[in-house]
Amino acid sequence: MLPILFAEAFNWTNLQQQCITGLTSGALIALIALGYTMVYGIVELINFAHGDLFMLGSCLALTIFTAFGLAQPGAIDSASNVTILLAIACCLVAVPIFCAGLNRSVDYVVYRPLRTAPRLAPLVSAIGVSFIFMNIGLFWVGPQDVNFPDVIQDRNLLGDDANLRFTLKNLLVVGVTVPLMIALTVFVKFTSLGKAMRATAQNPTAARLMGINTEFVIGTTFLVGGALAGFGSVVYALYVNTISYQMGFQNGLYAFTAAVLGGIGNIPGAVLGGLVIGLVQALGTAYIGATWTSAIVFAVLIVILVFRPSGLLGARVREKV
Amino acid sequence: MAAILTIDKLRAGYGPIDALHDVSLTVEAGEIVAMIGANGAGKTSTLMSVSGVLKARAGSIRFQGQDIAKLPAHQIVKLGLAQSPEGRKIFPRLTVLENLQMGAFTRNDAPGIAADIEKAFAMFPILKERRGQAGGLLSGGQQQMLAIARALMARPKLLMLDEPSLGLAPQIVVQIFDVIKDLNKAGMSILLVEQNARMALRVAHRGYVLETGRVTMSDAADKLLVDPRVRAAYLGE
Numbered sequence: 001m002l003p004i005l006f007a008e009a010f011n012w013t014n015l016q017q018q019c020i021t022g023l024t025s026g027a028l029i030a031l032i033a034l035g036y037t038m039v040y041g042i043v044e045l046i047n048f049a050h051g052d053l054f055m056l057g058s059c060l061a062l063t064i065f066t067a068f069g070l071a072q073p074g075a076i077d078s079a080s081n082v083t084i085l086l087a088i089a090c091c092l093v094a095v096p097i098f099c100a101g102l103n104r105s106v107d108y109v110v111y112r113p114l115r116t117a118p119r120l121a122p123l124v125s126a127i128g129v130s131f132i133f134m135n136i137g138l139f140w141v142g143p144q145d146v147n148f149p150d151v152i153q154d155r156n157l158l159g160d161d162a163n164l165r166f167t168l169k170n171l172l173v174v175g176v177t178v179p180l181m182i183a184l185t186v187f188v189k190f191t192s193l194g195k196a197m198r199a200t201a202q203n204p205t206a207a208r209l210m211g212i213n214t215e216f217v218i219g220t221t222f223l224v225g226g227a228l229a230g231f232g233s234v235v236y237a238l239y240v241n242t243i244s245y246q247m248g249f250q251n252g253l254y255a256f257t258a259a260v261l262g263g264i265g266n267i268p269g270a271v272l273g274g275l276v277i278g279l280v281q282a283l284g285t286a287y288i289g290a291t292w293t294s295a296i297v298f299a300v301l302i303v304i305l306v307f308r309p310s311g312l313l314g315a316r317v318r319e320k321v
Numbered sequence: 322m323a324a325i326l327t328i329d330k331l332r333a334g335y336g337p338i339d340a341l342h343d344v345s346l347t348v349e350a351g352e353i354v355a356m357i358g359a360n361g362a363g364k365t366s367t368l369m370s371v372s373g374v375l376k377a378r379a380g381s382i383r384f385q386g387q388d389i390a391k392l393p394a395h396q397i398v399k400l401g402l403a404q405s406p407e408g409r410k411i412f413p414r415l416t417v418l419e420n421l422q423m424g425a426f427t428r429n430d431a432p433g434i435a436a437d438i439e440k441a442f443a444m445f446p447i448l449k450e451r452r453g454q455a456g457g458l459l460s461g462g463q464q465q466m467l468a469i470a471r472a473l474m475a476r477p478k479l480l481m482l483d484e485p486s487l488g489l490a491p492q493i494v495v496q497i498f499d500v501i502k503d504l505n506k507a508g509m510s511i512l513l514v515e516q517n518a519r520m521a522l523r524v525a526h527r528g529y530v531l532e533t534g535r536v537t538m539s540d541a542a543d544k545l546l547v548d549p550r551v552r553a554a555y556l557g558e
Contacts, residue, residue, distance in 0.1 A: 192426070199412045199423050206410035208374050211398030211427035211475065 013163045018282045024170045026278020027177040028239070031232035032255035033262070033270040034184065035103075035225030041201040041265035042221045044119065045111060048126040050103075051252015052133035053226060057099045057233025058243040059140045061091045062148055070149045084151045088238070092176075096230030103226025104219055112215070130248075137245030145244040148237040169239050176235050180228060181271055187224075188267060197221060201265065254281075257301050263314020272312055276300070324383075325350045325479050325510045326371070326402075331380035331390075333370045340366040342534045343380065348479060353501070353511045355521035355542060357555055358531035364514040365407050367531070368481050371512075372404050373397040384479070399427045403477035407484045407514075409468040413457025417448050420456045420467055424474030434474070441470035444500060462493035469500065480504065481512045486520060498524055518555035522546045530555070 032054055039047045065071050068087040070079055106129055114122040152172060156165045188194040200207040200217045207214050236251070237243050258277045262269025277297055284296035304312065326348040334340040341363045348354045356364050369375035371382055373394035382390040389397050403424070412420050421441055425434045442449035445466040451459060456467060465485055472480060482501065486494040494517070502524055505511055515521035522528050522542040530538040530551065538545065545551045552558040 192422075195415065195419055195423060196426060198415060202412045202414055203410050205374060206406060206412065207423075208394040209372055209398070209404050209406055209410070210423045210471070211395045212423070213393070213395040 014286070015283075017164055018286045019279065020164065020166055020170060022279035022282030023275055024173045024239070024278070025281060026275035027173055028232055028236055028274075029251070029255050029258050029277055030271045030274025031177050031180065031228050031235075032251060033258035033274045034181070034267065035229045036256050037259040037262070037264055037267060037270040038197075038221050038225045040259070041267075042197065042218055043111065043115070043122075045122050045126060046256065047225075048123070048252070049106065049129035049133055050225070050229060051250075051255065052130045052137065052248035053099055053103055054229040054233045054236070054251060054255075055137050055243070055245060055248030056102065056133055056140070057095045057230045058148070058237045058247065059137055059245075060095050060098050061234045061237045062141060062146065062243060064091050064094060065149050065151075070151065076149055076151055079151075088151070088234075091234045092231065095234050096227040099230030099233065100223040100226040103222045103229070107219060107222040112218075134245055134248065137248070141243065141245055143245070145242050148241045148243050150241045152238055173235050173239055176231055180231055184224070184228070184267065193217070193220060254297065257297065261301055261304055261311055263311025266311065266313045269311055269313035276312075323350055324348065325385055326512065327381075327383040328367070328371070329381045329383070331367070331370060331382060332378045333366055333375050334378065335375075339378070340534050341370065344531070344534070344536055345380075346529055346536065346539075348510055348512050350510050351505070351508060352527065353505050353513060353525045355513045355515060355518075355525035355528040356531060357515055357518040357521055357528060357545075357551075359555075360516070361533070362531040363534040364531055365483055366534075368404055368406075368483050368512070368514060371397075371402065371481065395427070398475050398477075401476070401478035402481070403472040403475040403479075404481040405465075405468040405472040405483065405485065407487065409461075409464045411456040411459070411464045411467055411471075414455055416453050417456055417459070417467060418452045420471050421448075421474050424471035425476075427475060433476075437474055437476065441473065445470055462489050462497075465489060465493070465497060466500075469497070473504075477509075479510045479512060481514070483514045484516060485513070486515060486517045494520065518551070519546070522551075 032051065035050045036047060039045055062071065065087050068083055069075055070084065070087055110125050110129055111122045114125060152169050154167050154169060156162060156167055157171060158164055158166050188197060196207065196212045196217050197220065199210065200212060200214045204214050254277055255274065258273035259270045261276060262271070262273030280297050280300050281293055284293050288296060324347045328344060328346045330343040330345055331341055332339055332343060344363065344367055356367065358364050366375055370377050373389065373392055377390040380390070381388050384400055384402055387400070389400065412423060415423065421438050425437065428434055447463055448467055448470060451463065456464065459467060469482065469485065485497050489497070498520055501511060501513065513521055513525060522545050525542040528540065528542045528545045529536050538551065
């Protein structure tokens with residue numbers, strides 16, 4: 001047993017392969033983590049419903065694929081590429097809009113009235129919203145795991161006889177997540193609304209004194225975070241090909257962990273945290289065993305937080321009072 | 322002279338407690354008005370009510386004739402009323418330049434904003450030197466300069482300054498008060514809140530004394546400076 005383990009551990013190609021897998025799922029986790037971290041940054045609320053929002057996005061994606069007639073067994077083989085591309089495009093437009101709108105509405109109806117209430121009140125409400133979402137998901141797709149149409153070929157883009165595999169699916173994940181993260185960074189760093197978002201996160205009272213409509217900014221944050229979860233949910237469904245009403249819990253938990261790991265409230269931190277967790281997941285599964293994956297991920301979280309309590313990139317600038 | 326700001330019987334507070342009881346106060350155009358008083362007298366609450374951050378429970382606040390007591394904070398800035406708040410409230414992780422840009426958030430004239438940023442840098446050269454640094458890394462005095470410059474970026478008609486001398490070295494306080502005088506000479510109306518009553522009354526035209534949420538005295542600043550009660554309570558004599 002031990003020699004096999006070692007042989008595996010020093011297999012360079014295998015390590016590289018695990019890194020590709022890890023970074024791919026890490027990019028997905030990061031996309032969800034951004035929604036946690038942005039909302040926390042601006043209203044100091046851990047939005048526990050965020051993972052379930054992501055789940056509902058996948059449910060809508062499935063409904064859209066069903067509407068295009070792609071969900072029945074064997075339908076994909078007979079479907080034209082145009083139909084498939086159209087269905088994907090439709091998902092990438094409709095699902096983010098749906099998730100953004102839903103997230104914004106929940107903020108307006110549930111969290112906004114509690115803005116000045118003690119911190120625990122919106123937190124418990126978020127847990128409540130999480131359960132409501134999960135039950136909607138249960139009603140929507142049923143209690144079992146549901147196959148999501150496997151429309152993207154698993155062809156190796158590095159050539160059929162290459163040792164490493166980087167498939168069209170990996171490319172899809174990277175091709176959607178990376179531009180979104182770049183767009184978000186540009187938005188937050190350079191646009192007037194993005195700067196207002198950072199200002200509101202750093203000092204809401206001062207932001208109001210600048211003439212910033214902070215409620216509008218908070219609403220926009222929920223919109224953006226929701227849209228990112230929406231994009232993530234479509235890509236996840238196409239990548240993993242299984243969805244269930246419970247998927248929001250585990251993915252949300254990993255994403256939340258990523259946000260804390262990177263330094264909650266910090267946008268590059270969420271991306272870094274997501275990638276680290278994806279890597280730890282993949283390497284842990286490959287070298288230690290899938291049974292231990294969650295344990296390893298959270299052990300890493302604990303170790304990092306012991307040495308850097310504010311996360312990898314958290315609180316770089318100390319405030320002078 | 323016409324009144325630019327008229328506060329009439331303002332009542333406001335936090336939770337079940339009223340911090341202000343029927344506060345009335347006027348700022349004429351082109352005037353510096355000082356509001357002095359002890360900690361908790363209601364000075365900051367008054368400014369926050371004018372800015373719309375603290376909602377007025379009763380009374381009226383008229384700015385250039387318009388009642389602004391019910392307007393949300395972000396619309397009040399647009400009318401030409403800016404505040405440099407107590408404790409400065411700089412955005413710690415925005416750069417100095419971005420802090421200034423936030424001050425101009427309600428404006429759309431990019432060339433005008435760029436020109437005003439240059440003006441701010443001319444007024445406080447140290448801010449130009451540190452334009453790319455995070456606001457939280459500035460010293461207390463530099464943060465105060467930034468807070469004033471940031472408020473000016475809104476091109477206000479009335480500038481409200483809350484404790485601009487708080488926690489600063491004496492020579493910096495002198496520098497800040499020189500700026501306040503210069504701004505006023507250029508036509509800016511200023512409502513100044515200070516615990517440093519002597520400094521405040523020296524630059525101001527008129528003054529109000531607040532005690533536990535009520536205006537207890539109001540007079541020309543030079544008269545308040547020699548008033549025995551003010552001297553005993555606020556000038557340490």
